[in-house]
Amino acid sequence: MATLAQESYAPKKWNLSGLQGISDQTLTVHFGLYEGYVKNTNLLNEQIQAKIKAGPSGADPGFAELTRRLGFEYNGMVLHEYYFDNMTASGNGAPSSGKLHDALAGSFGDFDTWKKDFAAVGGMRGVGWAIAYLDPKTSRISNHWITLHEDGNIAGYKPILVMDVWEHAFLLDYKPAERSKYIEAFFANVDWKVAESRL
Ligand SMILES: [Fe+2]
Structure with a gap:
């Protein structure tokens, strides 16, 4: 029998100290949760x-439960990597032209309509x-x-901008009812160049 390739992932590191409205604490x-x-x-x-x-065996409840957890744990890892990758402490400002701007504006009519829709999705209960x-x-x-980490991801689609709206992403900085303030802080810290490179 051939030796099976054993998957093993190493946690990534980010230097995001000094974000606007999202504390180092x-x-x-959050990095600790990601490493989990x-x-x-x-x-x-x-x-x-x-x-x-x-x-x-699919009839083995242990096998079934472990397999069902794949979507939760893998997406929990990968989505956090997209999220931390698309933030920077040296914000480069929302694009007013270029490939990403044109793709967002072309899909929604204009950039602001895309942004309002994205913020509204993030504000869902x-x-x-x-x-x-x-x-x-x-x-x-x-x-x-995306509910939790796994329900709602679209197979084959490419994530361009990823925003975590679990409460752990903002509860040390904002009240539970202040998610919209966190969402504005997120926008202030987006690395638009990284988002554009994903197109
Ligand atoms: Fe998170």
Whole structure:
């Protein structure tokens, strides 16, 4: 039997100290939560490998539960990487021209309409993510709500801008009812160049 490739992920590091409206304390806690997703993704893969060696069965509740957790842990890891990657402490300002601006404006009529829609998606009740996705077939961008980490991601679409709206992303800096203030802070810290590079 061939040796199976063992997936193992290493947590990424970011230097985001000094964001506008998002404290270093929030970032420290948030990086710790992210590292938990990396650890749990690796652990889950080990446990599933053991089940595969022992003989996997969909009727085994242990196998089924481990497999169902893949979407939660993997997306929890990957979405945080997109989120931290698309922020910078040296904000480069919302684009008024260029490829990303034109893609957003072309999909929504104008940039501000896209931004209002993205903020409104982020303001939806519940914990999850707001993601601006590119449809590679049509080059159109649409904003989506992801519940937890896994429900609502669109297969084959490319994440362009990712915003965490779980309460842990802002509760040390804002009250639970002040999510809109956090969303404005997020916009002030977006690395638009990174978002554009994902197109
Ligand atoms: Fe988070």
